Amino acid sequence: MAALCRRDFLFGSTAALASLVSARPGRAAGPRVVSLDYGLAQTLIEFGTPPAGLVDTQGWYDWVMEPPLPPGIANVGSSYEINMEMLQLLQPDLIISTPYLEWIRPQLEKIAPVKSFPIHALGSSPYPHIVRATQELGQLVGRPQQAQDLIDRTERDLQAAKKATRxxxxxxxxxxxxxxxxxxxxxxxxxxxxxxxxxxxxxxxxxxxxxxxxxxxxxxxxxxxxxxxxxxxxxxxxxxxxxxxxxxxxxxxxxxxxxxxxxxxxxxxxxxxxxxxxxxxxxxxxxxx
CATH class of the missing domain: 3.40.50.1980 (Nitrogenase molybdenum iron protein domain)
Structure with a gap:
């Protein structure tokens, strides 16, 4: 299992990581996830599987707004200073992040497997990267159909808005x-x-x-x-x-x-x-x- 974990860290195999986090004993259905990114947390909430922990929960209604933040999500610090003690207390099966926080990945990996999703700051349109991350995250948490539903719903929203903004x-x-x-x-x-x-x-x-x-x-x-x-x-x-x-x-x-x-x-x-x-x-x- 250690070899599998290391291989996933290096090459980002969604299937391998999904197998790893779902294999932990003593857990309810679906992995216990901590999100260090608002956008990924939005996606989990839309799946019906909100994260156990999230950075800067207080700032959600200043910057994010939608979907509503469910109660009971632990604050794990800010993106500038992650609360490692809180992370350990939460005992996550998986930590999801972005390359923006790659510099603290070695510390995070001591607590749980880490999956980083490159979405923004790639010098190109982020939309296809967001769609791909939605699909991968759906596979990781056992919600592939909810992921596809979210993608389809977004496309419908865009089509409706296109007509309304003429x-x-x-x-x-x-x-x-x-x-x-x-x-x-x-x-x-x-x-x-x-x-x-x-x-x-x-x-x-x-x-x-x-x-x-x-x-x-x-x-x-x-x-x-x-x-x-x-x-x-x-x-x-x-x-x-x-x-x-x-x-x-x-x-x-x-x-x-x-x-x-x-x-x-x-x-x-x-x-x-x-x-x-x-x-x-x-x-x-x-x-x-």
């Missing part, structure tokens, strides 16, 4: 997040927001380069290039930013503001999985023009 197709759209009163992120190729815009056949108003995570850092003055196209600024917005926008000459001078084309949007997890894809598509479909 009125938005008359303008280009920009999606931004305020970091503070002067600095922000603008989203483009390489992230799920662009994936959804593409699937809905909507055009992105931001044409400048974005990084492998799908966003570009910008200053408030850079938004002048958006012209009078539509801008969505996404929650959570720092309180001082909201208070300052109304009195900001620079913000008020933006053509999209003068045209009434700036709108606040509820939070969507930019590094999320299929539930975030559906949520973002639905929020666009609900926009009042």
């Amino acid at each position: 009125r938005l197709a008359e303008q280009k759209l920009a999606i931004i997040t305020f970091l503070d009163a002067r600095n922000l992120r603008v989203y483009g190729p390489g992230g799920i927001f662009q994936d959804v815009l593409d699937r809905l056949e909507l055009q992105n108003a931001w044409t400048k380069r974005t990084n492998e995570w799908g966003f570009g850092d910008a200053g408030l003055a850079d938004l002048i290039s958006i012209g009078d196209n539509r801008v969505f600024y996404m929650d959570p917005v720092p309180p001082d930013v909201l208070a300052g926008l109304a009195g900001s000459p620079l913000w008020q001078a933006m053509p999209f503001v003068q045209k009434g084309h700036a709108q606040r949007m509820a939070s969507v997890l930019m590094f999320g999985a299929l539930p975030s894809v559906s949520r973002f598509a639905r929020l666009l479909a609900e926009v009042k023009v």
